[in-house]
Every structure is written in structure tokens, then in C-alpha cells.
Amino acid sequence: MAAPAASSDPVALPQGFSANALHCGLRKDPNHADLGLLLADAARPAAAVFTTNRLVGAHIHVCREHLQQSRGLVRAVLVNARNANCATGEQGIRDARECCAALAERIGCPVEQVLMASTGPIGAPLPKQKILAKLEDLLAGASTGKAHEFARAIMTTDTFPKARTTTFAGTDGTERRATGFSKGAGMIHPNMATMLAFTVADANPADADLAAMCRRIADRSYHRVTIDGDTSPNDTFVVWGGGTIADASTFETAITKLSQDLARLIAKDGEGLTRLITVQVRGAATEAEANHVGRTIGTSPLVKTAVAGLDPNWGRILSAAGRAGVPFDAEKARVWVGDAEVYHKGVPHPEREKAAHEHLVNHVEVVLGVDLGRGNASADIWTCDLTKDYVQINADYRS
């Protein structure tokens, strides 16, 4: 369903960035790149947010180390698909370091200015020789026109590459550009549930704590996607820019919007889905509370199977909100499906269920909403329905 929407926008890299992708032998299909590179013409400021999982991919150890040593200056990001380099112990960390070091040597920059990200099955040693053997070619072929190739290389079983470009004003009045890439989280394939996202920009926010901003952006975009509630050990989001300066608020607004678009594309590519669901939570006391209630609704199998069955089952929505741990009063709450308010402050409205059902039937992107009647904070969460195809895909024995 999503392919046409995803391929509509032209994607171009910001000034000073190039990219490349090629096949190094990790994937079986020789026509599908499995190694990607993002390269800056000089070391530029970056910040990252990583998984909260206690099991952490080797690349995350190395990225944290490098970002600390380089004080957040990054020259290149190397990404491989088809191997998570996770639960691979000390050897895995040494392997990731070695890949970064080899690339740094060829670029001629300090090793700590190179980051790496891996996605794929957990628990198999990284076939680093295949990667090392291709670094020369990868670097030599990097160009400003290969954003799309990079987006394709980092896919796992995503059905379409995810990349978007946006523009915003720099402080000098020139048009600045930011380009984001993402790949799907969860509902993807056995052991390949990682969410990776990279944003490059040709400006930096003035007088801003980039690390704190990166976290706020993630909280309002990628952290608002929930497919199956499972967090990958390899989840990584990088914001990386520079060259010129933009107003911090302008920069944050632009990157947040870009990241939200890319986050929605992940939900839209959930394996087996038939509906993209936006869960609207309103009337919460705080944004964190709204987010938490939304995530609880968005991970409820009973809510997600109901949407798959085109059932405007508001009882399941209210019940899922009820178990989120937020002390709202069901007698003051409201629930809607599309524009149909099927539950209003203690009173069900069965006469509106037909309209709610038709909303689910007639739209690929559907809305489920709840107002907690506690305050003025809100959050939107993106998820998808839970179908038999999801189970089929995720039950298939690893091959």
C-alpha cells in the first residue's frame, strides 16, 4: 500500500555530504546493497540516541565511545545490513572497532570520528572480512547523488526505502536542507527488528545542546512509533549537521517534522499490516502521560486485531487506556474512531458505531482517539493493525 507514497519525494543530500552503497556479500541477493556509507567533507557535530534495551549491539558500544572521544564530531557513518553484531561479546566490539579504524585510515581522519551501525539477525559473528574488503570501493564511489542507494542498502525486509528531504532557513537567510533516512522497527523479520535513523543537515542549531535536542526529537518522532512493543538492542538515531548556523528552534522544528514523517513511514511498512493507525491521546495532564497511554493502546493486541477486523471496538480502546496506570476517570473520558465519538463521559453511543466502522473500512490511515479529561496535554502515536500475515512472517523458522 505504501510504496507509491514513499517514492514520491525527491531526496537529495545537504551540502557537504555524500553517500554510497554496495554489495559486500552479507545479503544473498547480489543485486541488493548491504553496506552503506554517509560521509561528510569535514568532521561535523552529531548527536545520537540509542536503544534502552539492556542487550546492546556492539556498534552502540563503539558509537558511544567514539562520540565521547571525538566530542561529538563525526566524519563518516558506516552501516551494514544482515548482521546485528549483537550478543557477540567482546569479539563483536573488536570487530566493529576494526571496521571503523579501517575506514578512518582510508579517509585520513581519527578513528573516533567514524560511527558504525549494524542491523540483522542477533548472535552471529560479524563477517568483517567481507566489509573490510569493500571499504576502498565504498569510499571511492561516494557521491552527492546516492541518497536513494544508501536508503536501500540499510533496509532489512522493509518493503520500500525510507528517505525524506526538507528545507528550512539558516540564520543568514539562505535555504538549508536536512535529509533523513530510516529503516523499520519491529514487525519486520525474525531478529531484524532494528530501527535505524540518520539525519544529515547543512546547518547546525545555534547555541543549542545538540544531544538534548536529539533526544527531544526522538521522543516526538521515532519513540512515537510502536509496532509490537519489542525494542531492538540496536536501535540508533543520529542527528548530524553543520556548515552553517540555523536558529535552534527553527532547526528543531524542521528536524522534528522530518523525523515524524520518517517515523510514520516505519509504521506504514509494518509487516502484514492493512491499516496505519494514529492513536490520538488528548486531555492528559502531561505529554509524557499522553505518550504512555498512547503506547499502551498502540501495543494492545486486542485493539490492533479489532482494527484488522474493521471493528470500532471502543471498549478495547478505553480498557487499554485504563490499564496504562494513569489515574483518569472513565466517567469523564471520551473515545472516538475517525470523527465518530462512540463513548462520551460514561455514555456509549452505539448509534455512532456505523460511522466508526465505515471510517475503518474506507481509510488506509485510520484514527483512534481518547480524551482522558484530566488536562491539556496530548500526543499522537503511530502503529498498525495486527494481522494473520504478521504472525505468519514472524513465526517462520529462521532461514
Place this chain on the structure above:
Amino acid sequence: MAAPAASSDPVALPQGFSANALHCGLRKDPNHADLGLLLADAARPAAAVFTTNRLVGAHIHVCREHLQQSRGLVRAVLVNARNANCATGEQGIRDARECCAALAERIGCPVEQVLMASTGPIGAPLPKQKILAKLEDLLAGASTGKAHEFARAIMTTDTFPKARTTTFAGTDGTERRATGFSKGAGMIHPNMATMLAFTVADANPADADLAAMCRRIADRSYHRVTIDGDTSPNDTFVVWGGGTIADASTFETAITKLSQDLARLIAKDGEGLTRLITVQVRGAATEAEANHVGRTIGTSPLVKTAVAGLDPNWGRILSAAGRAGVPFDAEKARVWVGDAEVYHKGVPHPEREKAAHEHLVNHVEVVLGVDLGRGNASADIWTCDLTKDYVQINADYRS
């Protein structure tokens, strides 16, 4: 798969208790009882644990009120199926009170000595006239031999009735009896995900806080079952006994074991399941921590679909444990499937995956285990696999 195992034990009521069940018109099938009664020959001490959901069924408001007013003395419990009397506002609470009052009048006891429990779809008014019209017959037909009939009446789409009897020694050396009933939680049917459980016994624990004990028993039995993570607004567990006295520890051990057996029956009856899964968590710092990690694994769609696919996917188990929020070190953790330890302190053992796969193939009751390497606390959690049939059942439009 579970029917033969479930119908093997003879179930009898403890001294002083009788039961009945009949059809009052809530179910379409006139041959399936939808109204059940448990009756004591005198008011006896009881304690209850209710749902933590913020949305709360009307019967829970009334039960809490009555238990407080009666200081925990209960004469009768009335249960209806096919209507949750939930999200029905003040009218729902009035309806539940009226049913209790009408039954109390016929018994000749104070209204607060009658409890009620409802299970079924959310949001429809309780057809109380159908219930009121049958209370006379329900009371008149109560007998000591109708435990099985009661268990059948409270089913929703459970595939078999769930009842068990156990015995333990009273302080006077006589054999005492406890009988438990349960009905399924989650994975059952749209809006009928309630877990109800009632335990009656012909002894009471000496010098014990029955309410605190009831909570401990629930925490170690029914709260260890997780089907799909959705908590019903109507979940109710009652422990009710008396007549003679038993040692508190003897009583608690017996009722905990009985409740664990009944809790496992709920997991065993998960809709669409092919495998009953016991998640063993070991090496935790506290029992609460073990329980939390076990529940996170037991609700992971990726873990549950892997079992459906007979895939001993230890990476998903470790990854689910990792996102539970407990700060364990993956380098000290172990993961097993059946007897095969497929991950040992940072090192995967692919050569053991064949044995792990065979465990999943050859057993209907399978074991997934993780040792966190942090301490000596443990917990077992019961769940079931996630299959295409589950999705089918829960996606069907309410009919």
C-alpha cells in the same frame, strides 16, 4: 488440546457450600447456563483482589462497597456471563446493587453479604430483568453437587470449564477441602477477556490477614498468567472460606498451589494456542524483578510468534528480557529452551539449537528460561504462543 487434562479431576464443594447454574437468557444458546451462584450456609469470611484497570466494571464498585460494609463476611456470589456491565455508568452500578439486593432478600441476609461478578462485552446495559426473574429458581436449585455446572456457567469462550479441588489439614487434624474456579483472561473473544476466579474452602487461616494473603496468592498465581497483556476492567479473584480453622501457612500454601493450577489452565486455554509456555526467570535480585522480566518475555509478540513457528529464537528472548528495564549484564546471562542452554554468558551455542527446536516440536508444554546472573530470586510465568488463529478470533467483528 487441553480438554482431556481439564476434565480428569473430580471436583466437589467444601462443606457448607452449594452451587447452582441456569440459563436466564443472556446467552443465545438455551442449553448453556449464563447465571451462576455460589452459596454458603452462613456468612463466611472472604477477601478479594480486583483489576488494576482504571476502567472498572460496575460489579467491582459494588463488591468493594459490600466487602467493606460487611467487614468481609459473604453469604453468596452471583455471576453472570455475556454482559460485563462495564462502562455503563451509574445505571450499571444501580443494576448490580439491585441484583444483589434481590438475591439477599430471598436468602434472608443483609445485602452487603452478597457479591456479584459480570463478564462479557463492554458497554451494553445489563439486562437485569432476565437475571431478577431467575433468582428464585437459582436459589431453590442450589446443591452441593453442582460445582461443575457453576464452572460451566461462568465460561465465555473458554473451551473447557476450569475447576479444581485440593485438600489440606485443619488445625484439628481433619481433612479440609478447597475448591477453585476460574475463567479465561484475554485471547478469548472480543470484549470478553475477563479473568474471574473464586476459591471456596471449609476452613479459614488462623490469625491471618485474609486480604493480604489473597493478594499474595493472586500475585503468585493469576498474576503470573499473561495472554496478551490486556487487563480486563472486570478481573476478580475471591478467596472465601470458614467453618473451621487451618494453620495460616498450610492454608496459604494449599490455596496458592490450587490457584497456580487454575491459572495454568487459563493459559492452556488461550484462544488459538498450540503451545503452553512456562517462562522461567532465574538469578533475579528480587521476586518482583523476576516476575517483571518474565511478563515482558511472556507478552513479547516476537517471542510468542517464534514459539508458534517452533523457532528456538533465543535472541528474541534475551532481547525481550533486555527491554524490561532491569539492569542485568548480558555477558552474565543465560538462556535456555527446554534443557538446551543456547546462550551462556555472552556466548551463543548454535550447536544446541537443534535440541531446542526438538523441545518445541515434541512438547505441548514448553519451557523458555533466562538467568539474569544478578541474584537468587526467581519466578515462573505462564503464557501461550501467538498464532494466526488468535488474530482471526480477535479480528472477527462483534456479532
